[in-house]
Structure formats: structure tokens, C-alpha cells
Amino acid sequence: MKVILFGATGMVGQGVLRECLIDPGIERVLAVGRSPTGQPHAKLSEILHDNFLDFSAIESRLTGYDACFFCLGVSSVGMDAERYRHLTYDITMSAATTLAKLNPGMVFTYVTGRGTDSTEQGNLMWARIKGKTENDLLKLPFKAAYLFRPAGIQPLHGVRSKTAWVNAIYVVAAPLLSYLTRVAPKYMTTSEQLGRAMIEVARDGYPKPVLESEDINAI
Numbered sequence: 303m304k305v306i307l308f309g310a311t312g313m314v315g316q317g318v319l320r321e322c323l324i325d326p327g328i329e330r331v332l333a334v335g336r337s338p339t340g341q342p343h344a345k346l347s348e349i350l351h352d353n354f355l356d357f358s359a360i361e362s363r364l365t366g367y368d369a370c371f372f373c374l375g376v377s378s379v380g381m382d383a384e385r386y387r388h389l390t391y392d393i394t395m396s397a398a399t400t401l402a403k404l405n406p407g408m409v410f411t412y413v414t415g416r417g418t419d420s421t422e423q424g425n426l427m428w429a430r431i432k433g434k435t436e437n438d439l440l441k442l443p444f445k446a447a448y449l450f451r452p453a454g455i456q457p458l459h460g461v462r463s464k465t466a467w468v469n470a471i472y473v474v475a476a477p478l479l480s481y482l483t484r485v486a487p488k489y490m491t492t493s494e495q496l497g498r499a500m501i502e503v504a505r506d507g508y509p510k511p512v513l514e515s516e517d518i519n520a521i
């Protein structure tokens with residue numbers, strides 16, 4: 303597979319990138335981001351882009367891909383609804399609409415989160431906006447779209463949060479998080495498991511479009 307990765311510099315995206323680079327079935331990875339991954343690799347090329355609502359200047363470089371792993375996303379903590387909608391819905395739909403037009407045979411996988419509100423009517427702002435994003439992604443003319451809803455994610459293999467104190471917590475809590483991944487798969491997965499699951503689903507499909515944490519861990 304030839305794959306496009308958004309959000310490769312983030313915690314989720316770093317994990318997905320690692321699994322893509324070591325998977326012999328993935329021939330090429332194109333990371334599209336506003337900052338470099340800093341990970342030179344023969345399979346990896348990168349486009350640095352600054353306007354995530356308009357991809358027209360780089361469209362010619364976004365064709366010929368089999369899958370997109372969309373890991374770009376932000377926490378809603380401390381953010382108003384308008385800003386969160388812009389960073390979540392507008393950016394995701396802009397990229398996805400462009401990719402669907404250029405790659406009709408593409409499988410699009412989106413990292414959303416546990417508790418996403420498919421009704422778009424609930425009380426939680428972030429969950430409604432993620433729900434609308436999921437629902438509208440499913441309407442685009444991709445070969446298939448899959449929505450990954452992890453809960454907690456334990457970073458493995460050098461994957462790091464961009465926030466230093468968060469990394470410190472992950473280090474201290476590592477034994478507990480490993481235990482939770484085994485005994486409570488509804489609530490915890492690992493960066494490795496999430497990356498592996500996204501690759502498997504893009505390659506072989508899955509019986510339903512929404513994958514909860516326990517589905518991700520069972521793959």
C-alpha cells in the first residue's frame with residue numbers, strides 16, 4: 303500500500319508512522335504536516351503545508367495513494383466550540399474531500415475518540431463535533447471509511463506526547479497502563495496496537511465502520 307499520513311508529529315501519528323515504516327506491506331508513506339517529523343527513512347516523504355483548508359497547491363502530489371491515516375486532531379480542553387470545530391471538522395473535511403476527489407479507490411481511516419456522539423445532539427461539545435465529522439466522512443465517495451475511537455492510548459517504542467509533563471506521567475504509569483490494556487481493553491490500547499489495527503483495516507477491511515477501543519485491541 304501507498305499511504306498518506308496526517309498528524310505524523312502528534313502522539314497518535316508517531317505511533318502510526320512507526321508501524322507503517324516497519325510494515326513490509328507498506329511501500330510508501332507521505333506525511334503531510336505543518337512541521338517535519340524529523341525521522342528520515344527511505345519509505346517516507348514529507349510535504350510541509352501551511353493551509354489545511356486549501357490543498358490545491360499540492361494536489362498533484364496527493365494522487366496515487368491507497369489509504370489515508372488521518373491522525374491530525376486536538377484536545378478540546380480550554381477551547382471554544384468555534385475553534386474546536388475549525389480544527390476538527392473543517393480541516394478534516396477539507397483534506398478528506400480533496401483526497402476522495404483525487405483517489406476514489408482510497409480507504410480513509412480517521413482517529414476520533416471514545417464517546418463520540420453519532421447523534422450530533424448530545425451535551426458534550428467535542429463529542430457532537432467529532433460525531434458530525436464522522437458522519438460526514440462516511441458520505442464521501444471513498445472505497446471505504448473507518449472511524450477509530452480509542453479511549454486511553456499508552457505510547458510505546460519512543461512515541462512521545464508534545465507535552466513534557468504528560469510524558470512524565472506516561473513513564474511513571476507505564477506498568478499500570480500495560481495492565482489496563484490487558485484487563486480493560488475498552489479503556490486502554492497502545493500506540494502500536496492502534497497503528498497495527500489501522501493498517502490491517504485499511505488493507506483487509508472491517509465488518510463495520512466504527513471501531514471502539516475493544517475492537518482495536520482485538521485485531
Ligand SMILES: NC(=O)c1ccc[n+]([C@@H]2O[C@H](COP(=O)([O-])OP(=O)(O)OC[C@H]3O[C@@H](n4cnc5c(N)ncnc54)[C@H](OP(=O)(O)O)[C@@H]3O)[C@@H](O)[C@H]2O)c1
Pocket residue numbers: 308309310311312313314315335336337354373374375376377389413414415416451452453454455463464
Ligand atoms: N492521545 C490520546 O490519548 C488520544 C486518545 C483518544 C483519541 N485521540 C485523538 O487522536 C487525535 C490525535 O491526538 P494526539 O494525541 O496525537 O494529538 P497531538 O499529540 O496534540 O498531535 C496533534 C497533531 O495534529 C497536528 N495539528 C494540530 N493542529 C493543527 C493545525 N491547525 N494544522 C495542522 N496540523 C495540526 C499536530 O501538528 P504539529 O506537530 O505541527 O502541531 C500534530 O501532528 C485527536 O483527534 C485526539 O482527539 C487521542
